[in-house]
Amino acid sequence: MSARARRAAVVVAVLGLPPVALTVLAAAPASAHGSMGDPVSRVSQCYAEGPESPKSGACKAAVAAGGAQALYDWNGIRIGDAAGRHRKLIPDGKLCSADNAEFKGLDLARADWPATSVRSGAYTFKYRVTAQHKGTFKVYLTKPGYDPAKPLAWSELDLRHPVATATDPVAAGGFYTFSGRLPARSGKQLLYAIWQRSDSPEAFYSCSDVDFGGGTVSTGSAPAPTASAPSDRQIAAGADKSTMRHHGHGGDMAGPAQQPAAASAPNAPKAAGASRDLAETGASSGTAYVAIGGAAALALGSAALFLSVRRRAAGGAHRR
Known part of the structure; x- marks a missing residue:
């Protein structure tokens, strides 16, 4: 030559x-998130009520404690490097926020959190997802005698007997859907969902209040309102105020993601997005x-x- x-x-x-x-x-990956849709999680319920002017007393208190941004970031309750170390990383009293100060309002110990009516027996869980990932879902129920007016501790959950376990379910219509079985309970209880990714150490967490009926209501207090999940239109309307990004990244499951309306209009990357995005996937x-x-x-x-x-x-x- x-x-x-x-x-x-x-x-x-x-x-x-x-x-x-x-x-x-x-190539820095974008973040992706989710939260329990049925039974609806606390953060999703409060988002459905309206982040700036929630209706229920519990959601008003949550916004007063942590601010409205936590509701716009409804799918961001996560730990990037969890790797299954949930109990080690999340202290008692902070399970619903995953020890994230932004979501501290969700940890408020109150008996009036809006609840989904349930009964013992087979139950179909629906987890709203904004991008698909491989991983395992585990849903735990509180033990008999649970008192929603006291801070939630790990010891209050029946960790030996998850009411639902699902590995790599297929998402459709913006939800992962999987089956479980609820044991006999009465009154207000709580379902704690953990989604641990297998393609990353990242994990997501959510608290869903449920009511089995037959419980006692304290004198002078009104029954908790019925919970309702946000619609696709509501999620899309608040997407521009979210600090979370709603589309997929490296490690996503193969095939087109079927996502809710918010996913079709992802937010523009924030400043220093590369470091934030990597951190949000566990790096x-x-x-x-x-x-x-x-x-x-x-x-x-x-x-x-x-x-x-x-x-x-x-x-x-x-x-x-």
Whole structure:
């Protein structure tokens, strides 16, 4: 190969490097989330009431404690590096928020959280999802004697007997649907759902209040209102105020995701999106900095090599 041909080959290779560097930055995965839709979770119920002006006393108190943004971010109750260490990472009294300060209003110990009416026997659970992932769902029910007016502790859940377990269910119409069985209970109880991804250490959490009927109501207190899930239109209407991104990323299950209306209009990436996105899939922020730094170094190195080639070429031309 002649000297001129070698120089041309080097220039072509160098010019191809900056796009690669940009590709590394652009490849940072977007976050994806979900929450129990039936029985509806606390955060979804309060979102359905309206983040700025909720109707129920419990949802009003939740917004007063943690702000309305938590409801716009209804599908973001998660721990990026959970990897099954749920009890180790989430302290008693903070199960519904997954120890995330943004969602602390959901941990309020109240007997008037809106509840879904249920009864013992077979139950079809529906988990609203904004992107598909492989993983396992486990749903736990509180033990007999549960008092919703006291902070929820891990010991209050019957962890030995999940009422539903599902691995890699197929999403349809914006929901993962799977079957379970509710044991005999009476009055207000709580269902705690954990979705642990298998393609990432990330896990999602939700609390759903249910009412088996037959319970006692304290003197002077009104029965808890009936829960209702937000509609696709409501979710779409608030998507632009969410800090969460509603579309898929690396590790998503193969095939087109069937998502609710909000998924069709994902939010624009926020500043420093690469580090946030990586963190939201279980990677550390350091991983993002390494990726960004590596890409920058690659781009700078390629530029330096390109200039060096040009100088050598110019020097050769002068000597001739």
